[in-house]
Amino acid sequence: VTTDDLLDLLLEVLADIAPESDPSEVDPAADLRDELDLDSMDELNLITQVGERLGIDIPERDYRPMRTLDGAVGYLAGRLGRRVG
Amino acid sequence: MSASGGPVDMIVWRTCPIREGPEPGDEAWLTGAERLRAAAIGHHDARTRFVVGRALLRRTILELRPELAGSALSLTRSSSGRPRLRDHPELAISISHTRGLAAIAVAGAGRVGIDVEPRSRVGLPPVGGWLTPGEQRRMRALAPDRTRAWLLDRWVAKEAAIKAAGPGHPLGRRELEVHGDTDGDGRATVSGVTHDRYVHTDVRIESVPGGFVVAIATPIVTRVASVSGRRRPGSGRGAHSVVRRSRAPGP
Numbered sequence: 001v002t003t004d005d006l007l008d009l010l011l012e013v014l015a016d017i018a019p020e021s022d023p024s025e026v027d028p029a030a031d032l033r034d035e036l037d038l039d040s041m042d043e044l045n046l047i048t049q050v051g052e053r054l055g056i057d058i059p060e061r062d063y064r065p066m067r068t069l070d071g072a073v074g075y076l077a078g079r080l081g082r083r084v085g
Numbered sequence: 086m087s088a089s090g091g092p093v094d095m096i097v098w099r100t101c102p103i104r105e106g107p108e109p110g111d112e113a114w115l116t117g118a119e120r121l122r123a124a125a126i127g128h129h130d131a132r133t134r135f136v137v138g139r140a141l142l143r144r145t146i147l148e149l150r151p152e153l154a155g156s157a158l159s160l161t162r163s164s165s166g167r168p169r170l171r172d173h174p175e176l177a178i179s180i181s182h183t184r185g186l187a188a189i190a191v192a193g194a195g196r197v198g199i200d201v202e203p204r205s206r207v208g209l210p211p212v213g214g215w216l217t218p219g220e221q222r223r224m225r226a227l228a229p230d231r232t233r234a235w236l237l238d239r240w241v242a243k244e245a246a247i248k249a250a251g252p253g254h255p256l257g258r259r260e261l262e263v264h265g266d267t268d269g270d271g272r273a274t275v276s277g278v279t280h281d282r283y284v285h286t287d288v289r290i291e292s293v294p295g296g297f298v299v300a301i302a303t304p305i306v307t308r309v310a311s312v313s314g315r316r317r318p319g320s321g322r323g324a325h326s327v328v329r330r331s332r333a334p335g336p
Contacts, residue, residue: 037131
């Protein structure tokens with residue numbers, strides 16, 4: 001798994017949650033809630049689906065970094081450790 | 086729009102439909118910084134929600150505290166991330182948006198949380214991610230035609246309770262249990278226990294015209310136990326002390 005793979009996964013899940021938007025156009029440092037009009041339920045769906053796809057449980061205390069693409073990729077890479085090349 | 090208040094620790098809450106764009110006059114309620122922030126929000130609907138929400142917030146504050154008319158009403162964040170007025174930190178504020186509706190709650194003191202969702206909401210997260218095991222058992226016993234409304238009531242109740250408890254709140258959705266079958270309108274409580282904390286929150290759930298459900302939460306008691314081992318509220322063990330107590334919204 002590479003950080004590009006993680007970004008692709010996030011964009012794929014986001015495209016499913018916010019089909020009216022184009023996640024690939026989002027500023028990687030911007031808050032996804034503002035950029036894609038996500039609310040708390042969308043946020044939990046994103047985190048749950050990404051966690052399931054990667055086989056990890058993301059605890060609620062770790063939700064904050066998942067609010068931007070950069071933060072999410074960094075957090076997931078840290079969680080996956082050596083699995084990220 | 087809807088409102089509710091009590092004689093002590095008065096809370097005012099309001100909802101406002103969000104249409105294609107802000108209503109005439111909404112932007113006049115925004116500060117210069119907020120107008121810049123609104124302009125930077127990439128999604129049109131999110132930008133509209135922000136503008137409508139801030140305008141509704143100021144109207145709601147002035148309903149609770151009309152003597153503040155003419156004041157700047159500058160919104161900032163406390164060190165814990167909670168929204169508050171820079172010059173009136175005693176006011177508790179909670180903001181919620183969903184597609185088609187903005188909701189605001191303002192309390193004269195203490196804490197408050199509000200959350201809103203459309204009844205037609207699809208794509209609820211898997212229940213294992215936000216219901217307690219006990220709630221999952223109760224859900225499985227429900228008639229299928231009651232399940233969606235029951236789940237939405239639980240979702241808004243937990244979200245409102247988490248906002249009322251604040252960003253430093255130690256409990257997640259899976260650790261907070263909603264007690265009371267509200268069926269779209271009514272009162273419930275949300276509670277949970279960690280190794281050193283007991284959170285108990287009063288929640289009022291109401292249907293809002295247009296097909297929405299809103300929950301307004303106020304913490305009743307948060308107990309901090311001694312940190313040496315797990316303590317259950319009411320167990321008579323440990324050095325419990327009441328941190329705060331507030332009155333729930335309602336007539």
